Amino acid sequence: MMESGKNFADIILPVPIPRMFTYKIPKNLASEIQIGARVIVQFGRKKILTGIIGKVHNKPPQAYDAKPILEVLDDQPSVNPLQIRFWVWMASYYCCHIGEVMHAALPSGLRLSSESKVQANPNFDRENAAYPMDEREDKILDALENQAELSYEDCEKILGVKTIHPILKSLVAKEAVLIFEKVQEKYSPKIETRVRIKAEIASDKKALEAVFEGLAGKAKQESILLKYLRDVPVFKNIKLNEKGVDKATLLEEGDSESSLKTLIKNGVFESFKVVVNRIEEMEPEKEPAKLSDSQEQAVAEIHQHFEEKQCVLLHGITGSGKTEIYIRLIQEILESGSQVLMLLPEIALTTQIVSRLQQVFGSKMGVYHSKYSDNERVEVWNGVLSGRFSFVVGVRSSIFLPFDSLGLIIVDEEHESSFKQFDPAPRFQARDSAIMLAYFHQAKTLLGSATPSFESYFNALHEKYGYVQLHQRYGEAQLPQYNLANLSADRKKNLLKLDSTRLMREKIQDALSKNEQVLIFQNRRGYSPYIQCEDCGWTGQCVQCDVSLTYHQFAEEMRCHYCGYKEKVPSSCPACGSTQLSTMGMGTERIEESLSMLFPEARMGRMDLDTTRNKYGYQRLLEEFGAGQIDILVGTQMITKGLDFGRVTVVGIWDGDRILNFPDFRAGERAYQQITQVAGRAGRRATQGEVIIQTRNPENDIFEKVIKGDYYEFFRQEMMERKKFYYPPYVKLVKITTRHSDFKTTEKAANALHREMAQIPVKKIVLGPEKALIGRIKNQYQFESMIKLDRSGTTQTSFKERLAEILEELQSRPEFRSVRWIVDVDPS
């Protein structure tokens, strides 16, 4: 209930309006106004919308006259105040509208529609109505007999008046109509038809015997009855009969439906319907593992750091057993009565780690996956609300679930760039947002990785985060042995076969002959093509930035994605003079073909976007691999994420150079992480694994650092570069894309924005605008500006506030009305 005296409310309106507007709180609704409740309001002259109360206050808006709130829909708020606080923060940090955050936050089964509708109340009996209707009310009810639903506009037309709300309100009060949102209807509970023996028969042995006698010679019906009694032993426990059995399950072994119908008709069975959970109930089946000494030690250190710090980074090498540490911490928090959220990158979620957690936590644990149907997502949402799930493991959007008392958030594989949402807004980083969310809940955050992001590692070194290390693999397992296979050298000696080096072939052969398994990794990222000299391995580098140039086929140019520097593709290699320049970019499919020619006996599998498109594709491949039905698995990034298979002894990195040549200031960091993660899949049990990296640059520094496992030294060197060239974490990046269908307008708008931004009086560097790497998408031209903001004080907030004003002003100029500006804070 509201404190008295507050007579205005800010209402979050849905997409496409996505903003907060202030409305008046009418006296008669004052007692129902609660933050997070859904309300009906009028927007503009015509539109009737459902919004959510974001804030209550007593400041009338300056620019317009506040309209009254028309209706409060919820007794219980749909969204809790912590969620609203989180939305507000996210909208301001990531420079988007709060309605866009709301749109991302609510599963579409719960989403607010942009238009509310009127429908007949199914419980209303018009013939025997308790209250009389006036003429206009009758007109609406007449219309609803022919039409399932009416918009507010329809009602206006029917009645020929402008203010229809009082009429609808009266109809609602008389329980004749319902006001609803169309999309909300999307969620439908799952209904199961079950059957059971009629109670009077089930509880009476004699009666049941009589039934059997009556069925003599009717084999089909008898068979159904026998199966029922096998599945539901009512003699042992009469209570079991009440729940009965799912009809489909009972008939699963091929019994006939018509025989069952006869049994129902003759009063032996009865059928009934129940609402069931889509997400299956599961009992825990395993105790958590006993922690090793170093794991116990790590847990103790994490506890210690949490005394003082809100966030701890767990830096544990691949195979060190971080999962078991998470399990211990999750248990502790759940026992204390708080909730836990564990975030995983998209693809890691369907795999081993989830089933491992499920074995321990059973159905206390909810899983929130992007491949879930909308209904399933609503069930997880409701499960969190009802307390059914006190622990959720999920993808980045699970930070929006309606938690009210989080105690801990774990972000596993925290370095993963897929925690960042690219499109649409909010373009949030789930790891960073999780830390903020935890702060609002007064909860702790644990970030875990074998290869921490430089941002997190930086924060740990500066003691902003606690830092805990695990240096050893669990049990007997050792880190794998690295081998660099020189592509150029093999080429000269004619040893290259179908792009494979001799060393690669030997190691694979070795593993196959010992009945061990092989993983071959090819980087998906390399799809942005680059030019490389086949003889010396030269690639074009930007003269102003520390990144490699991307090949633009259309213009026959190599360009820098960051500063816009460009040059023509040379006709011969500037380093060695060779004319063997080729475009790099080779897919997994071709590798699979090559390997099956080289190893015709081996059973091959391929895991990439193509082979995992459907819901179970990924799962199935992993199961086959786990069961030893695949000898060599070729894959992209997907095979790197937390896989734990005991028989993998050889990991091959097909094109090591491609990992290095990503046009990004994070190229080095990414390369280090990626190689270490892929390599980490090898030799996770007793046998030591081998990693083979094919490259034309065996002397590249990154390989040396990875092989030594010297993360700190690598980090230190990269940081010097980043400091010198103003890159994160020394500055904050904001990227702004300007889009329009006309080239000139796009350029003009981008330049106008640039001039305005340059004026903002904060410490910053504004780069661009540059034509984007992909100059045109869906017939929209795009230009990009990059802003590097000083990290100190209020620089960021001042900049973002002013930016919002600038964009608003630009948008209001007639020439730029249809230009789109996309702001990406902390782009990755």
Ligand SMILES: Nc1ncnc2c1ncn2[C@@H]1O[C@H](COP(=O)(O)OP(=O)(O)OP(=O)(O)O)[C@@H](O)[C@H]1O
């Ligand atoms: N205390 C323990 N008792 C028994 N087995 C353990 C224990 N800790 C870890 N293991 C086993 O060791 C293997 C590696 O552990 P886990 O997968 O948790 O490593 P990780 O640190 O997550 O590695 P990565 O970063 O490579 O994913 C797993 O097979 C796991 O079951």
Ligand SMILES: [Zn+2]
């Ligand atoms: Zn450059």
